[in-house]
């Protein structure tokens with residue numbers, strides 16, 4: 022008999038066919054064997070550029086081609102030494118370029134690895150999370166709303182399950198999924214409702230499925246080429262710099278032609294001028310700029326990873342430095358997401374619960390006295406609902422290494438598997454003798470209507486000996502609307518307005534003390550009652566009580582928020598939680614300033630966009646919001662000119678994450694959907710990590726400005742010294758090979774070291790820059806030009822002074838050229854320390870950046886080598902310099918820094934004078 026299609030098979034057939042057990046899953050060794058036999062669950066990757074091609078690409082550069090042309094001409098004219106040296110320089114240049122690009126590419130692909138998908142799978146009777154590429158046929162996979170389906174799965178369980186399959190079928194509306202067999206041989210993919218296809222998304226519900234196809238055998242594998250979408254890895258700044266590079270090529274070539282023509286007109290030999298022109302053009306064009314920018318970005322991104330922020334889209338690194346508002350979730354991001362129930366309210370009774378963390382040890386007290394739960398039906402019912410309407414588990418495991426080492430004894434600890442809110446209820450039940458395990462024998466779950474942040478509740482239908490029961494838990498204000506009865510003094514009575522008011526008051530009192538409040542309700546179902554949908558079961562409920570749980574703020578967040586305020590960045594809390602809880606926590610964290618507004622989702626809905634725009638700058642807390650409200654908030658903030666960073670974790674948060682200037686997803690609790698929409702993933706879900714990432718983003722941008730300042734000022738200096746000399750009818754101040762040397766050694770190494778420079782201390786005390794700011798803003802353009810002119814003039818001055826000692830002597834010309842060469846190198850090596858600070862060279866410890874110190878020392882040593890190693894002297898046309906010449910070199914090289922230093926002190930004192938006349942206005946925008 023021919024094998025049936027997977028969708029036609031019933032569960033038992035499927036299990037036989039794949040020889041698996043749905044309860045135990047595969048063992049590790051079975052899985053390893055299958056992986057060995059059938060290969061990884063991966064779609065074949067697009068072609069990668071091989072290192073050889075990358076190396077050869079270096080020779081495609083326009084300037085390298087010009088240099089090669091020059092080599093050819095030198096060879097033809099019989100100038101073999103020149104030709105060989107130029108070839109050597111071309112090769113070294115290519116090697117450097119290759120190393121830079123190779124590193125940049127490798128760090129970018131390492132980034133992609135980091136955000137690789139994972140899957141929750143049953144292995145050896147336990148749920149474990151593994152890299153999705155290690156899945157094999159026969160694995161049992163667990164799915165939750167927001168998960169990307171990691172392989173083709175035949176579903177064996179599906180609860181209110183919908184999948185978005187547009188990547189495969191083009192149908193953008195999510196389709197319902199179920200676990201039953203479908204007896205139709207030729208079913209189009211869109212109708213295979215019991216199959217979860219690789220690469221599609223579960224947008225609602227929960228499911229379990231067996232892997233039936235992996236990797237290139239999946240339906241997605243068949244159209245793999247279509248989904249090889251690569252994210253743009255070029256940032257706007259890189260793009261702008263590329264444009265700038267093109268402009269600089271034209272300017273440099275124009276100036277070079279002028280230098281060459283002027284030289285020839287003043288009687289210089291044409292061949293010498295040709296070589297000088299080519300070298301000058303090569304030196305004047307900052308061809309290394311794009312690669313150094315990529316390296317600065319890539320290394321910055323590596324630093325961010327160390328600080329737990331994973332960048333998914335490189336352009337966001339730049340945007341991070343411009344962020345002016347951070348909209349953050351509360352639970353888990355601002356708070357620890359370690360919930361413990363401390364208060365219970367039951368039909369007018371106030372109870373308190375003892376015990377800490379997830380350890381199920383504690384008691385429940387009324388008026389200070391412990392109560393006996395066994396004889397308290399109301400408490401028992403509340404615990405029962407909390408335990409049954411629950412997917413979390415609290416288990417005992419061996420403590421992690423550091424904890425054990427402290428006490429030397431092997432220790433055990435309780436850890437949570439699942440949602441912390443549910444974990445808190447599971448612990449509460451276990452503390453008081455109603456653990457899920459003890460209820461398992463009596464109650465069997467039949468249906469689940471999962472929690473989502475839109476509904477803000479969850480329900481299950483369970484069957485027991487006496488019938489069936491609905492258990493519901495959720496946000497109390499919304500849950501109460503579904504309840505017609507209340508359990509009061511052990512009796513079920515109508516939920517009158519008076520009782521509802523009492524209940525709401527109790528909830529608000531808990532919320533005001535920063536507790537997260539959950540309501541619990543139930544209903545006994547009759548045999549005739551339908552329970553196909555949420556609407557069928559979530560009505561006519563009996564309200565049982567409230568639980569209040571603490572979720573302490575993360576310790577480091579308060580400081581991070583203060584840092585943001587100093588840095589002109591506003592923090593806004595957006596939460597699904599109750600307004601009073603949100604306000605209380607915002608107060609504790611210092612989010613809400615005097616006069617700040619807290620707004621609920623309902624109030625937000627009642628406003629039109631204009632009204633919101635008028636208020637939005639003053640709103641610091643949004644509570645009880647749904648994910649679609651987030652989009653409105655972002656748009657409104659953006660209309661006010663803000664650059665918005667927004668966090669999210671759920672599947673419905675994806676549109677807001679996409680719309681934000683910097684979409685941020687949670688690494689631990691976030692869904693795959695939210696991660697894929699995001700630009701940044703926080704691997705620790707922590708708000709302070711966002712602030713760290715912003716700090717890095719600002720630092721990276723400033724470092725890029727630092728080496729642009731250095732490189733361009735050096736280039737201006739190099740061109741100018743040649744240009745002025747030719748205009749003045751002087752001989753060439755630098756020979757071509759010296760120009761190429763300066764370009765390669767003195768420019769390249771220190772510039773790279775500036776790319777990894779430490780940030781200045783006051784980095785987080787400025788307002789964010791605007792996203793439209795030019796890279797040359799804040800006087801950078803002026804600094805580049807003025808410094809370039811000073812370097813050029815001083816180098817020429819040193820050349821001229823030496824030349825005038827014995828004009829007309831060829832030997833003396835060589836000495837003057839060596840002095841010019843040494844002055845140019847020294848002036849640049851001093852300038853590089855200037856570039857580290859927006860103020861002056863004395864503002865920072867010059868030895869702080871050890872890469873820079875190393876780069877400068879090696880440039881210096883190499884220069885001394887060129888001057889004093891006899892074998893190199895004829896190649897580089899140098900002579901050893903004496904004490905007098907060195908004094909001249911140092912004075913000429915030091916003048917630019919000295920003059921710029923005086924200039925900066927004067928402009929600062931002028932600024933201070935004008936500031937002291939105007940009333941004080943803080944620099945930072947504490948909105």
Ligand code: ATP
Pocket residue numbers: 349350351352353440442443472473474475477478479494495496497537538539595596597598599
């Ligand atoms: P944030 O949006 O800041 O992460 P949050 O976790 O409170 O905050 P949601 O997860 O959308 O936001 O939860 C909203 C409300 O839904 C909560 O205040 C709580 O009352 C209720 N709730 C949360 N988790 C569950 C759950 N597992 N089952 C039932 N109701 C829940």
